[in-house]
Amino acid sequence: MISFASFPVQPDRASDAVRRFPDDDEMDLDDGDFEAGGSKITWPGETITSSQAYMRGHGTYVENEEVVASVAGTIERVNKLVTVRAIRTKYNPEVGDLVVGRITEVQPRRWKVDANSRQDAVLMLSSVNLPGGVQRRKLESDELQMRNFFEEGDLLVAEVQAFFADGAMSLHTRSLKYGKLRNGQLVTIPPILVRRLKSHFITLPCGVDLILGLNGYIWVSKHVKESEQEGEEGFDAEAVYSNRNDYIDDSTRIAISRVANIIRVLASHFVPLTDALLLEAYEWTVENDTDAKGLMSEDVGDALVATITSRA
């Protein structure tokens, strides 16, 4: 069983001795300079613990039998494994994550996708839905017309499928929910602020759809009714790979930019995003009659964040 535990406030020096309970593996903070009071923040070059009793995880390295932090962030511990979670970093992909990305390059049988990670992700031609049925062989003609599906600069929503040997991620869009994005705008925030949710497709009552990519790319777009979503029955390639926006009326445009600015304000105050928080923030802007532009002024942003974080 895996138990998550933070560091004990009091260093327990006796725990090196016999284990009394199966789960009793408290960390021995052998260093006096580790702050008393159990602060869990660390920074590069700071000794965390002894490497003999603990295993080093991400964000740490071992030197002179000591586990030393290499990034600034919070210390996390799973049984004997010590990791440091950086407070600001690039997106670290995991299989099954939902990401929003932008095509950077078209290569033979694959697209390169910028997904805010340390390397560009790869979207294979074999991992996308092609016109004429979900199950069909990839033909040479498909290879030749790859730009008809995705072109450089196109935005898409996809899922992390696997990793290559060098750590690059492979994406897939083999679901009707995934594919090319249109009718909206992209907002970029630090990836750590996007929490894993039950669903990353959120519909706000103000007629705005949100896709929260775990890589920190967020797509804010016009709401599409369930029944009108492309490819309900037969897969409609025309609509799925279309480059044209639908008609978006003025009130929807205003709602989209308002939601986008709310996300920017929350991100600048380093508040993690949740659907409830966004809804609350949207209601606040309507109550206070704040338009999208007014949100960007500092005092309004501060007031918004102060209100919604105190309410929660």
Next chain:
Amino acid sequence: MGSRVEILNDGGFRSDGRRQYELRDMTIDLSQQGVADGSAIITHGLTQVLVSVFGPREAKMRSHTMHDRANINVEVSVAAFSTGERRKRSRGDKRILEMAATIKSTFEPVVQTSLYPRSQIDIFVQVLQQDGGLLQACINGTTLALANAGIPLLDFVCAVTGGVHSTSPILDLTLLEENDIPHVTVALMPKTGKVTLVTMETRLHVERFEEIFRLACEAGKVIHAEIKGAVRERTSRLVGAMGSGPRAGGGDLQDDDAMDEY
């Protein structure tokens, strides 16, 4: 002495009123600058440098990718208004290229590049004001920006300049002092005491070197304390801000003092 200004007067004061071993006032700003993954503005007295770090990210040029580690790319630009006399320096200036190469070789053994194969880390250094100790400010700023970007470092790198006036060593030279007396820049990793850079452009008596070098190592520890404090404050503020929002898993509420300023 041939110069008009006394480097060190009879009372033991320097031209800007400092003592021999006194460092200049140091300010650090780690707030977000544009779209950089990590950035820092650092001032040593009147020297001010802005460093922006991007990455690790896909290399813009395929030839820059290395299959076993990340490539570090450093670009330095000097603002035309940064010196007393307005002067436009081109990016191809030899002195600037050399400084970029020095910063790159200082950080290559410190950044854990092997964790990011085929990637590139871009470091953009912009010199906003210069008044001596330029390289030291660039290195300290780069350390802060890298830490702010969450790039794994073995340790902070702390740099300081030292010089010698006749027989008395002095630390953290201004432009005036740099022009007159021999000086050396030392960068070290305070945890292990390893030195990642020693560089000098002037001739220095060999018997004076050791004394200055030791002093600079001591001063590096003082700078380390400043850098550490700034990173700790920034990190705890961000952690506090994240904790003050409602947690998905029903976490505890912390004080939202951190919200006041970002």
